[in-house]
Amino acid sequence: MRYALLSDIHANLPALHAVLADIDDRSNVDATYHLGDLTGYAPWPNEVVALLREREIPGIAGNYDSTVATDYKHCGCKADSPHEEELSHLSYEWTRSHVTAETKRYLASLPFRIDIRPFGGHASGPTITLVHGNQTLNTVYVTEDRPDSFLEKMARNVGALPADVICFGHTHKPWQRVVGGIQFINTGSVGRPKDGDWRACYVLLSMEATGARVEFVRVPYDVDEAARAIHESKLPDEFAEVLKSGGAGAATSSAAS
Numbered sequence: 001m002r003y004a005l006l007s008d009i010h011a012n013l014p015a016l017h018a019v020l021a022d023i024d025d026r027s028n029v030d031a032t033y034h035l036g037d038l039t040g041y042a043p044w045p046n047e048v049v050a051l052l053r054e055r056e057i058p059g060i061a062g063n064y065d066s067t068v069a070t071d072y073k074h075c076g077c078k079a080d081s082p083h084e085e086e087l088s089h090l091s092y093e094w095t096r097s098h099v100t101a102e103t104k105r106y107l108a109s110l111p112f113r114i115d116i117r118p119f120g121g122h123a124s125g126p127t128i129t130l131v132h133g134n135q136t137l138n139t140v141y142v143t144e145d146r147p148d149s150f151l152e153k154m155a156r157n158v159g160a161l162p163a164d165v166i167c168f169g170h171t172h173k174p175w176q177r178v179v180g181g182i183q184f185i186n187t188g189s190v191g192r193p194k195d196g197d198w199r200a201c202y203v204l205l206s207m208e209a210t211g212a213r214v215e216f217v218r219v220p221y222d223v224d225e226a227a228r229a230i231h232e233s234k235l236p237d238e239f240a241e242v243l244k245s246g247g248a249g250a251a252t253s254s255a256a257s
Helices: 013-024 045-054 063-070 082-098 101-109 148-158 223-232 238-245
Strands: 002-006 031-034 114-116 128-130 165-168 175-179 182-186 200-208 211-219
Touching (some): 013 045, 063 082
Antiparallel strands (some): 002 200, 114 128, 175 182
């Protein structure tokens, strides 16, 4: 079985279109899932949700999705400076005021976690667990510098066993590591990368008899179209520069998740 995993689209419709086209061009993708944060920071929250629903792509709720759905006081994002915190609030209020009631209902319906049994549930075999942050909250950042002890605790709380796979997003930076025989995969970001590469990022996960094989796929898209749309909206102009720089410019922000 081969899965395409998309996270942190963040209302970037051109990036999502490019990634889905790339997946469509591949003949060996059995299923596609999203790992949340469909909204925020770009001007197409309703269109992104509608496209995922049209394509019948299942997935989970990111922090941005569950906070928008419940009208929480803020997006649950982390900010490293007062300016970044201000930007995150501006994005959240813009998004809340522009999502439709139907979009909110869909966001509220998303589960917190999905477990996939690629070889069926009738026999023992690996489990793929999808969460947005970690197994407790969708606001927790599982960054690459987390120690093995943190990941071991995460695996215990998930109930993971050797050969299982735990996938997550939220940080917008792709990475993978094996700890205790368990594969940990951060799927990066489709719509707002922060690793210095502006191209959309998603994961192809192949579950084979010999174990899990991971490929991080980078897809170019019309980033200028996305930037123009941000400038034409009342979202902060800094968000366009974050897209163009892949999060490496002066406007980079931990508030981007």
